[in-house]
Amino acid sequence: xxxxxxxxxxxxxxxxxxxxxxxxxxxxxxxxxxxxxxxxxxxxxxxxxxxxxxxxxxxxxxxxxxxxxxxxxxxxxxxxxxxxxxxxxxxxxxxxxxxxxxxxxxxxxxxxxxxxxxxxxxxxxxxxxxxxxxxxxxxxxxxxxx
Amino acid sequence: xxxxxxxxxxxxxxxxxxxxxxxxxxxxxxxxxxxxxxxxxxxxxxxxxxxxxxxxxxxxxxxxxxxxxxxxxxxxxxxxxxxxxxxxxxxxxxxxxxxxxxxxxxxxxxxxxxxxxxxxxxxxxxxxxxxxxxxxxxxxxxxxxx
DNA sequence: CTACATGCAAATCCTTTGCATCCAC
DNA sequence: GTGGATGCAAAGGATTTGCATGTAG
Numbered sequence: 001x002x003x004x005x006x007x008x009x010x011x012x013x014x015x016x017x018x019x020x021x022x023x024x025x026x027x028x029x030x031x032x033x034x035x036x037x038x039x040x041x042x043x044x045x046x047x048x049x050x051x052x053x054x055x056x057x058x059x060x061x062x063x064x065x066x067x068x069x070x071x072x073x074x075x076x077x078x079x080x081x082x083x084x085x086x087x088x089x090x091x092x093x094x095x096x097x098x099x100x101x102x103x104x105x106x107x108x109x110x111x112x113x114x115x116x117x118x119x120x121x122x123x124x125x126x127x128x129x130x131x132x133x134x135x136x137x138x139x140x141x142x143x144x145x146x
Numbered sequence: 147x148x149x150x151x152x153x154x155x156x157x158x159x160x161x162x163x164x165x166x167x168x169x170x171x172x173x174x175x176x177x178x179x180x181x182x183x184x185x186x187x188x189x190x191x192x193x194x195x196x197x198x199x200x201x202x203x204x205x206x207x208x209x210x211x212x213x214x215x216x217x218x219x220x221x222x223x224x225x226x227x228x229x230x231x232x233x234x235x236x237x238x239x240x241x242x243x244x245x246x247x248x249x250x251x252x253x254x255x256x257x258x259x260x261x262x263x264x265x266x267x268x269x270x271x272x273x274x275x276x277x278x279x280x281x282x283x284x285x286x287x288x289x290x291x292x
Numbered sequence: 293c294t295a296c297a298t299g300c301a302a303a304t305c306c307t308t309t310g311c312a313t314c315c316a317c
Numbered sequence: 318g319t320g321g322a323t324g325c326a327a328a329g330g331a332t333t334t335g336c337a338t339g340t341a342g
Binding site for chain 3: 165202227
């Protein structure tokens, strides 16, 4: 069990949350995959370990974790909605509208935006895992050639 | 019919697009509401005018407009997926995770991010209508009081 | 013991697909 | 006239709900 995973469980214990087997399993599944996963992927990962959780259970748990600020939810366009533990290695994505390619984006790039939102709007942003859509270089060149 | 609306239709005509009644109606519905709307809201707006378009038609048209870069698509969390014409007044949203309040955000705030993405990743971002989740001031104060 | 989480089944909602028909060009 | 768009019906998939049962604290 990773550091992040232990830290999350410890944080929940301190909040007095009820720590069921299912909740632990979902948290572990989220730790096992540092990148984002859909609810279906979480179920698949657990199935590979020999456990089965129903859809409603997984949905309820990820939504609970999201409400507690421990998990981020991202809509990756046609790739669907994915969840991810908010660990130390926050990152974001560039999604190409033409070819669907997904490029990782460093978190530091969001610092200026965070600061502006805080200062100008008195709003505490949680930019944990954002998807920015647009065109990658290859697709720009291809469309320019047409 | 608004300026934006005429401009969009003119742009389509120049591209040689087939301008059906349904496409005109959807474009008008998008013009009538400067803010974002769901597919269902577009249908409702048209129904109020005495017209009826089927779901598949509306979906196909907004996706077509999106592929042409004339419409932005945004996932507002539990509020679902919404569409909006990309006119002159681009803006974004702050969505409070606790109370669901939606606050408008000026587009200028994205300029620095756009520039970084272009420069550092050679990616042309289309940040037309973005949702940033977080906590508004009221909810921060409320949770601090607990 | 008791409140709350889970499993199961079913419902709901959003979105897409196949195919015959229609219409803008 | 013809290719592409629409309407209709139906399928598909993701997500939610109600309720009986199970279980963590």
